[in-house]
Amino acid sequence: MSDPNRETETEMKARSGRNLAIAIGLFAFVVIVFVVTIIHLRSNVAVPHS
């Protein structure tokens, strides 16, 4: 007799898709914050007088 609590293949596939989407979203957020920080740092770096 099969376990009624066991995920079906469709459920497992849907869960994997959701997990992947969250991972991509979080990674994109980290990259955006990093790039924005670099842009702000560069614009605030004082250019030394020659």
Add this chain to the structure above:
Amino acid sequence: MSMAQAADRSHAPARWQDFIQLLKPRVMSLVVFTALTGLVCADRPLNPVLAAVAILCIAVGAGASGALNMWYDADIDAKMRRTRGRPVPAGRVQGADALALGVVLSMFSVMLMGMALNWFAAALLAFTIFFYAVVYTIWLKRWTAQNIVIGGLAGALPPVIGWAAATGSAPLNAWLLCAIIFFWTPPHFWALSLYTREDYAEAGVPMMPVVAGAAATRRQILIYSLLLIPLCLAPAFTGLGGPVYLGVAGAGGLMFLLLAVRLLRSHAGETPDARKDGLYDVRAGARDARNLFAFSILYLALIFATLLGEHLVGAAPLTPLLR
């Protein structure tokens, strides 16, 4: 396994595409377009990456409002043909998950806007999300026939947010773009509600045709159209739009008025629709309402695209009085 989890098994599992649908991608695309117009019309040099982040934040904020709207409105969405296939009423996504997505994305978008651009733009974005999710969705929508008039402010603010993201301020011209969308919203939505009136009545949403009747709605549409057209012409005289803009806004405005007058003289919204399943099936009598609804989208897209184009190619404004 809890009873709730067991009950969930009766529906298809939520896919990531269902969560994208919660963000109302089509509404989001219009918001992105108007926000981009505001950002470009500000004519302030901005790092392209920061400009893209600003637009992303506005898009995600708009999506978050959509998710919060779908969470709260699931009961009435289930009763309407246009909305019954949405993820929450269709049972593919739980209401709590839609709420969580809306809250998390709201916070992420506002915080990122504040950190990357400026906190004035972030505050405007936060206010827009609050206005759409709380003032419009929770309060106005089920209470008054003026729901989409007042609630339309949420849809009208993105160009101001875009302008604020670029400059840190919101001058008169930014608010002019906001006013155009604000006065465009009633004729646009009331034209739609004239031929989906039964849906709104069944869901208990007090849209103008349900509360005041079709004839009063057609009159109101004409009044708002008469207010809208001068507003659409105004950018040509405030230093925002050039000669091409004046031509497009003028010719399109005349067409808009013509369609509003034809709608006034029609019987749109007076015959009940016997068909229950045909989404956007339009009865012969309601064709004038459908025509105005379709043209209103084209008109708004055209005038914003013209403004965007003029500013991108650096076309000189007609009268730089207010710049």
